[in-house]
Amino acid sequence: MSDQQPKRHGKKKYIIGIGGVTNGGKTTLAKRLKKTLPNCCVVHQDDYYKKPDEIEVGPDGFKQWDVITALDMEAMTNTIKRWISDPVKFGRSQGITYSPGFRKFKNIQPFHILIVDGFLIYNYPGLTDLFDKCYYISITYEECKIRRSFRQYIVADPPGLFDGHVWPMYLKHRKSLEESNLEIEHLDGMKPKEDLYNQVFEDIQNKLLNQL
Secondary structure: OOOOOOOOOOOOEEEEEEEEOOOOOHHHHHHHHHHHOOOEEEEEHHHHEOOHHHOOEOOOOOEOOOOHHHEOHHHHHHHHHHHHHOHHHHHHHOOOOOOOOOHHHOOOOOOEEEEEEOOOOOOOHHHHOOOOEEEEEEOOHHHHHHHHHHOOOOOOOOOOHHHHHHHHHHHHHHHHHHOOOOOOEEEEOOOOHHHHHHHHHHHHHHHHHOOO
16 A cells, blocks of 8 residues: 555545554654655644543443544544545645645645554544555554553543553553554554654655655
């Protein structure tokens, strides 16, 4: 999938997924890429969480924040389809000023790029067929637990949530993903942020320029 011309969205439209473990650096990477890739918009899965009172309590005794039903995936998918329908109009809503593309190709028709980031973007059937390129960030259990402890959430993590719900759900969803046929490029989230960004930016740039 990643080496093919992105035909499903029309000429010069390219959708990139950045999935992976919670607190792995997905959103940080997506925001950095948005600043440097031409005509790039971002959709964050975290923006589609349901209200706290709509989140069910599971058999593990915790509110089920780390499952697909905690998210309004229909609304998220519709947002992505709006971008596909009119990336210029969508980009204006995100304050994007359109440019011809990468510097050395100023006279070509511009690419329109959409980055979708989230921890369950590859576990929703209505979404996976939309991606032209899929990245997946992983970090160790120990590092993930440390990063999670420093994050400030609107709804604070209750004691035991990470080991009792967050990490087990991550392992469950990752296993499901590994059993699918989705073509994914795995990224080492333990790398310095700058190294990870450079790796992904260069990969995207090369793939897009090869399609000219």
